[in-house]
Amino acid sequence: MGQRKRKSIWIRSGFALLWMAAAGIFLGAFAMPMEARADMPYDTYSYNYWGEEVKEPHSYLYARSITQQEIGSALRFPSDMFIASDGIYIADTGNNRIVITDFEGKAVGEITCGASETDFLSGPQGVFVTGEGHVYVADTGNGRVVEYDKDLSYLREIGRPVTTLVADSLTYSPTRVVVDGAGRIYVIAYGINMGLVEFNAQGEFQGFMGATQVSVSPFTYIWKNYFSTEAQQQRMETIVPTEYSNIFVDQEDFIYATINNLSDEDHLAGADAIRRLNPTGSDVLRRLGDYPVIGDLETTTFGYDWSSFVDVAATDYGCYFILDETDGKIFAYDNDGISLFVFGRNGNREGNLQKPAAIGLGADEKTLYVLDNTLNGILVFELTEYGSHLLNAIRLNNLGDAEGSTREWREVLKYNSNSELAYVGLGKTYLTEGRYKEAMECFELGNNRKYYSKAFSYYRKELMEKYLTKAVIAAAVLLAVIWIVKKVLRGRRWVGEVRCYMENR
Amino acid sequence: MIFLFLTILTLALEKLGTAFLFNGNRLSEVNILVDVITVLLVFTLWCVANWCTTSLMDGKGKMKDIVIAMGYALFPIVLIRLPMVLLSHAITMEEGAFYYMFGFIAYAWAGILVFLGTMMTHEYSLGKTIFTCMITVVGMGIILFIGLLFFNVISEIIVFISTIYREIRFR
Numbered sequence: 001m002g003q004r005k006r007k008s009i010w011i012r013s014g015f016a017l018l019w020m021a022a023a024g025i026f027l028g029a030f031a032m033p034m035e036a037r038a039d040m041p042y043d044t045y046s047y048n049y050w051g052e053e054v055k056e057p058h059s060y061l062y063a064r065s066i067t068q069q070e071i072g073s074a075l076r077f078p079s080d081m082f083i084a085s086d087g088i089y090i091a092d093t094g095n096n097r098i099v100i101t102d103f104e105g106k107a108v109g110e111i112t113c114g115a116s117e118t119d120f121l122s123g124p125q126g127v128f129v130t131g132e133g134h135v136y137v138a139d140t141g142n143g144r145v146v147e148y149d150k151d152l153s154y155l156r157e158i159g160r161p162v163t164t165l166v167a168d169s170l171t172y173s174p175t176r177v178v179v180d181g182a183g184r185i186y187v188i189a190y191g192i193n194m195g196l197v198e199f200n201a202q203g204e205f206q207g208f209m210g211a212t213q214v215s216v217s218p219f220t221y222i223w224k225n226y227f228s229t230e231a232q233q234q235r236m237e238t239i240v241p242t243e244y245s246n247i248f249v250d251q252e253d254f255i256y257a258t259i260n261n262l263s264d265e266d267h268l269a270g271a272d273a274i275r276r277l278n279p280t281g282s283d284v285l286r287r288l289g290d291y292p293v294i295g296d297l298e299t300t301t302f303g304y305d306w307s308s309f310v311d312v313a314a315t316d317y318g319c320y321f322i323l324d325e326t327d328g329k330i331f332a333y334d335n336d337g338i339s340l341f342v343f344g345r346n347g348n349r350e351g352n353l354q355k356p357a358a359i360g361l362g363a364d365e366k367t368l369y370v371l372d373n374t375l376n377g378i379l380v381f382e383l384t385e386y387g388s389h390l391l392n393a394i395r396l397n398n399l400g401d402a403e404g405s406t407r408e409w410r411e412v413l414k415y416n417s418n419s420e421l422a423y424v425g426l427g428k429t430y431l432t433e434g435r436y437k438e439a440m441e442c443f444e445l446g447n448n449r450k451y452y453s454k455a456f457s458y459y460r461k462e463l464m465e466k467y468l469t470k471a472v473i474a475a476a477v478l479l480a481v482i483w484i485v486k487k488v489l490r491g492r493r494w495v496g497e498v499r500c501y502m503e504n505r
Numbered sequence: 506m507i508f509l510f511l512t513i514l515t516l517a518l519e520k521l522g523t524a525f526l527f528n529g530n531r532l533s534e535v536n537i538l539v540d541v542i543t544v545l546l547v548f549t550l551w552c553v554a555n556w557c558t559t560s561l562m563d564g565k566g567k568m569k570d571i572v573i574a575m576g577y578a579l580f581p582i583v584l585i586r587l588p589m590v591l592l593s594h595a596i597t598m599e600e601g602a603f604y605y606m607f608g609f610i611a612y613a614w615a616g617i618l619v620f621l622g623t624m625m626t627h628e629y630s631l632g633k634t635i636f637t638c639m640i641t642v643v644g645m646g647i648i649l650f651i652g653l654l655f656f657n658v659i660s661e662i663i664v665f666i667s668t669i670y671r672e673i674r675f676r
Contacts, residue, residue, distance in 0.1 A: 449525070450598065452525060457597040460595070
């Protein structure tokens with residue numbers, strides 16, 4: 001009875017404490033101005049094991065935007081942006097120029113023409129800056145790629161690829177250009193669906209790279225080729241490979257390429273929305289997550305609402321950020337293709353996007369720039385503490401610094417106890433340290449059965465080594481005891497029988 | 506009856522007690538009523554459909570015989586899958602093949618027992634048993650369909666009456 005009474009007192013005092021805490025929070029909320037973070041115009045979430053969106057702390061916060069005021073002149077339908085070490089290069093398509101600004105947004109330079117003063121650029125849609133500072137511009141309207149040196153003076157132009165593979169009737173309109181470390185130039189052009197157009201460092205056409213494979217369902221194939229009339233065939237869409245929407249070259253000279261004109265059928269058939277092409281043109285993107293790298297998993301019940309990737313930016317350690325035009329979201333993935341976080345939204349509030357066109361990462365991923373085609377400006381997002389712990393953990397893990405990454409994962413868990421990634425990360429450290437029981441717990445929380453199984457097999461071995469001899473001895477002793485008891489009982493029965501017999505005689 | 510109860514218990518324990526490695530269920534979403542209803546529904550449906558078809562096809566078994574035979578047929582599920590819950594705590598993913606194989610054996614055995622049970626209770630030949638089993642499955646579908654139709658119609662009637670009632674009241 002006394003026990004119970006004491007318990008109830010404990011409970012009561014617990015409630016009192018709770019009430020006080022609640023009141024404190026309530027008053028505190030009035031006393032202090034609400035923190036700005038709670039008021040972001042978007043949510044940050046990630047997908048858990050079950051494919052559900054789980055809200056989590058913001059990784060990037062909207063900080064400011066770079067528009068007409070900062071630049072000094074208005075942009076018109078800009079379509080590409082490159083973040084170089086010395087500033088931001090914007091392809092200002094509508095104004096037929098490339099604008100160069102510093103990181104605050106103040107214009108510091110401009111490119112308007114090619115070889116001569118009168119050779120104006122025409123609707124340039126792509127811009128790229130090499131490590132040495134050379135600027136490559138995809139001059140879409142003039143069908144050429146123009147290279148400038150560090151001081152923005154004209155060097156050369158690379159025109160239409162000389163090949164019979166492209167029909168003469170097709171106007172060559174390059175839209176995006178990247179250059180890898182070896183000086184090879186890769187171009188996306190309208191209407192060319194054989195992949196990226198590849199030029200060597202001298203500007204000679206080399207071939208097409210990374211053609212997207214055509215996937216045709218057997219039903220469509222049979223229907224199209226055997227069961228439809230001539231007229232029907234003409235009205236049907238021709239099955240062509242998809243074109244890339246944007247490219248990004250990472251520090252290993254691998255090319256990230258996004259694809260955004262996929263149909264519902266393509267999506268349902270599991271077509272790639274992003275690829276990582278190695279120099280031979282095959283896709284080497286790691287897809288080890290529970291879900292494919294397609295942005296938002298299917299969410300609507302009425303029709304499909306697929307994410308549409310328009311640009312990608314990758315970090316040195318393999319994390320990449322994909323920009324989605326459908327919802328104005330930014331999807332972050334790690335080097336295994338596991339979703340890290342998703343943030344951003346299309347809308348009319350400050351900090352929302354309208355028609356995102358390009359994404360770029362500042363130094364150390366501290367800032368993230370998103371160019372918007374309709375807002376005619378750049379939105380700047382800044383990394384939060386939580387985000388930096390998360391990215392750091394992955395970076396350190398990639399560098400092989402297990403201790404550092406464990407520390408960072410612990411920090412991540414302090415902010416977000418739902419983070420499956422952090423649990424798996426921690427678990428892996430425990431596994432290498434030989435703390436199998438803890439590793440198992442972590443993997444269970446992180447819902448990773450593969451590693452759980454691994455940890456469990458070690459744990460089981462450990463248990464066996466510890467208890468097997470004891471268990472065998474115990475079993476032997478038990479068997480011996482049973483045997484003896486049986487013997488004794490039988491002996492007694494025998495004695496009893498004998499006695500019985502003697503008495504009856 | 507006891508076997509029926511044990512089967513339900515087995516399925517529920519399987520969902521709750523199987524080790525993390527082999528348990529794809531989310532503990533917060535496991536509902537024991539689902540197991541109860543699935544087992545009872547399938548069992549009753551099978552028995553009733555079987556009784557319906559066999560009484561038309563001069564089977565010798567009565568309803569009671571069918572229920573007893575089917576009850577016993579569930580025994581392998583309890584016998585194999587219940588210890589497997591314990592076993593799952595001692596094996597890794599690589600050894601999972603055995604786990605899944607035993608799970609399959611349990612159901613296969615139960616299926617064979619159902620088949621043989623039908624054959625014995627009604628004193629059928631092999632071919633006729635196969636035919637009856639197929640008819641029974643079709644019968645289950647028909648019963649389900651009629652049941653759903655019934656529910657639908659009833660709910661329509663209720664809506665209809667309540668609408669009339671409201672109409673009259675608001676006049």
